[in-house]
Amino acid sequence: MTDQIQAGVHDQESLPLALWRVACQSGSRAGNLIHSGPENFAIGVAFVAARAKLSAVRFDYVIVGAGSAGCVLANRLSADPARSVCLIEAGPADRSPLIHIPAGVLATLPGRYLNWAYHTVPQPGLMGRRGYQPRGRTLGGSSSINAMIYIRGHRGDYDGWAAMGNPGWSYDEVLPYFRRSEDQQRGADHYHGVGGELSVADLQSPVPASLAFVESAIRHGLRANGDFNGANQEGAGLYQVTQRRGRRCSAAVAFLHPVRLRPNLSVLTGASAERILLDGRRATGVLVAGRAGRQRIEATREVILSAGVFGSPQLLMLSGIGAREELGRHGIALLHELPGVGANLADHVDLSLVYRSSDPSLMGITLRTAVRAIPGYFEWRRRGTGMLTTNFAEAGAFLKTRADLARPDVQLHFVNGMVDDHARRLHYGYGVSCHVAVLRPASRGSVRLNSADPKDAPCIDPNFLASDADVATLLAGVKIAREIMGGAPLDRHRGVEFHAIGQSDEELTDRIRRRADTIYHPVGTCRMGHD
Ligand SMILES: Cc1cc2nc3c(=O)[nH]c(=O)nc-3n(C[C@H](O)[C@H](O)[C@H](O)COP(=O)(O)OP(=O)(O)OC[C@H]3O[C@@H](n4cnc5c(N)ncnc54)[C@H](O)[C@@H]3O)c2cc1C
Numbered sequence: 274m275t276d277q278i279q280a281g282v283h284d285q286e287s288l289p290l291a292l293w294r295v296a297c298q299s300g301s302r303a304g305n306l307i308h309s310g311p312e313n314f315a316i317g318v319a320f321v322a323a324r325a326k327l328s329a330v331r332f333d334y335v336i337v338g339a340g341s342a343g344c345v346l347a348n349r350l351s352a353d354p355a356r357s358v359c360l361i362e363a364g365p366a367d368r369s370p371l372i373h374i375p376a377g378v379l380a381t382l383p384g385r386y387l388n389w390a391y392h393t394v395p396q397p398g399l400m401g402r403r404g405y406q407p408r409g410r411t412l413g414g415s416s417s418i419n420a421m422i423y424i425r426g427h428r429g430d431y432d433g434w435a436a437m438g439n440p441g442w443s444y445d446e447v448l449p450y451f452r453r454s455e456d457q458q459r460g461a462d463h464y465h466g467v468g469g470e471l472s473v474a475d476l477q478s479p480v481p482a483s484l485a486f487v488e489s490a491i492r493h494g495l496r497a498n499g500d501f502n503g504a505n506q507e508g509a510g511l512y513q514v515t516q517r518r519g520r521r522c523s524a525a526v527a528f529l530h531p532v533r534l535r536p537n538l539s540v541l542t543g544a545s546a547e548r549i550l551l552d553g554r555r556a557t558g559v560l561v562a563g564r565a566g567r568q569r570i571e572a573t574r575e576v577i578l579s580a581g582v583f584g585s586p587q588l589l590m591l592s593g594i595g596a597r598e599e600l601g602r603h604g605i606a607l608l609h610e611l612p613g614v615g616a617n618l619a620d621h622v623d624l625s626l627v628y629r630s631s632d633p634s635l636m637g638i639t640l641r642t643a644v645r646a647i648p649g650y651f652e653w654r655r656r657g658t659g660m661l662t663t664n665f666a667e668a669g670a671f672l673k674t675r676a677d678l679a680r681p682d683v684q685l686h687f688v689n690g691m692v693d694d695h696a697r698r699l700h701y702g703y704g705v706s707c708h709v710a711v712l713r714p715a716s717r718g719s720v721r722l723n724s725a726d727p728k729d730a731p732c733i734d735p736n737f738l739a740s741d742a743d744v745a746t747l748l749a750g751v752k753i754a755r756e757i758m759g760g761a762p763l764d765r766h767r768g769v770e771f772h773a774i775g776q777s778d779e780e781l782t783d784r785i786r787r788r789a790d791t792i793y794h795p796v797g798t799c800r801m802g803h804d
Pocket residue numbers: 337338339340341342343361362363364382407408409410411412413414415416418419420421422423424544545546547579580581582584585588792793794
């Protein structure tokens with residue numbers, strides 16, 4: 274088999290071209306339909322067609338979705354040259370410099386550029402507002418557009434999964450895998466590894482305000498935490514990031530590009546899986562669509578779904594695997610009844626406190642920032658340092674809103690900039706923000722189908738703040754965050770609060786319901802275990 278990964282997958286397009294593409298695609302963000310850039314499909318399908326002429330399109334393993342999970346799987350499975358592996362990705366190759374320049378996240382977060390940019394159904398808990406759900410749509414998936422913060426779950430989370438009937442998922446059992454895949458800039462210890470694929474580094478050039486946030490949190494009573502992934506998660510500190518020498522180290526950069534010449538690995542971009550092919554209850558392949566038509570890709574051993582929290586349950590349901598009633602509503606024949614598919618959606622609901630500032634070292638929508646960005650770009654290219662290496666959410670904290678809790682229940686992200694409505698509303702000037710997120714929400718939502726058409730976006734309902742307990746936790750977290758943000762160390766960096774909200778619990782709760790939304794961590798729609 275010849276090298277089938279996209280030629281030039283590593284070559285970047287120019288920054289002006291990438292910015293032009295952002296501008297072209299930002300206008301269409303309001304829609305909820307899956308957007309497919311024709312050039313992306315053309316690449317993938319032309320490739321599949323070429324292969325089809327050569328031989329049957331058949332592999333040992335077919336992996337759907339080249340995101341955080343899919344890239345790792347493709348790497349590990351193709352390590353054995355005797356296995357053939359095909360990785361299918363709906364989005365394009367990750368050539369955009371706006372992926373690899375960390376600050377490019379500001380361009381990919383708000384719109385449809387390399388982003389599925391989904392919207393939820395109206396949320397009763399958010400006063401009927403629709404939430405926004407960005408998801409990466411390129412090699413690397415969401416790891417190509419995320420904030421790069423390297424955070425593992427709490428020890429208790431993994432132990433809880435194991436207790437729910439998932440052998441092998443306890444913290445002590447998953448730790449060796451974290452260590453194996455990690456290249457920790459600070460060196461190895463009990464919790465961290467070196468020499469792995471995923472580069473984990475300290476921020477190259479954090480802004481003074483991020484350090485001031487940490488100091489303010491410590492003065493407020495939180496412990497200083499230099500390693501959120503070490504012995505103890507609780508406390509305040511600067512985040513470590515998945516970057517290598519100031520460049521984003523996405524799952525594609527870490528796990529896919531280094532093995533792109535393996536002859537037993539094929540990577541198809543612009544290829545959207547529409548249905549899992551089944552022989553009885555056995556998955557035998559995937560039906561893939563592109564501009565030039567549809568193609569069957571067969572798997573002699575396994576079909577692996579890693580299309581993300583929304584894509585994977587959608588594909589299962591389109592294939593006849595899911596809840597009887599839901600499939601019946603859309604006229605899809607039930608082939609395998611699995612009511613858990615699409616159920617149990619859990620997400621970190623979050624409120625962002627936004628402050629104006631006059632601190633010019635921050636990222637702002639200002640002429641000065643624009644001018645600084647030009648030498649900043651050349652500094653990033655030459656040395657991998659400077660303002661463009663920011664992941665914006667540079668510092669943060671894990672805290673307990675009640676002393677009797679065993680684990681932190683709130684996470685804070687201190688942001689170098691004004692983040693209003695997922696950066697979809699831009700404001701002139703400098704500012705800082707503090708995200709307050711509920712870590713273990715009680716509310717549960719779902720992913721269902723809008724229709725039997727694979728091009729339709731899934732119907733996403735996180736059911737935010739349905740549980741009063743989540744409202745209480747967020748309220749308690751917001752109060753603590755406001756105190757930290759009001760601390761003296763931040764005086765030089767923080768001005769007035771952007772959306773004045775008052776002080777009473779009623780006023781704060783009203784603000785939460787009017788403005789809260791996701792901090793981008795939806796999970797749980799393809800359940801594991803047998804609880
Ligand atoms: C804006 C943002 C910021 C975040 N910040 C952080 C952070 O700082 N730290 C952190 O740890 N986590 C962060 N996350 C979350 C983290 O990135 C995700 O949890 C993780 O990447 C999910 O991995 P995945 O493999 O499940 O899905 P994804 O990485 O989303 O991959 C799914 C892939 O499948 C593809 N796909 C979907 N449907 C199909 C189909 N039918 N056919 C073919 N391909 C398909 C998609 O295009 C995508 O490439 C953030 C997420 C976002 C969106």
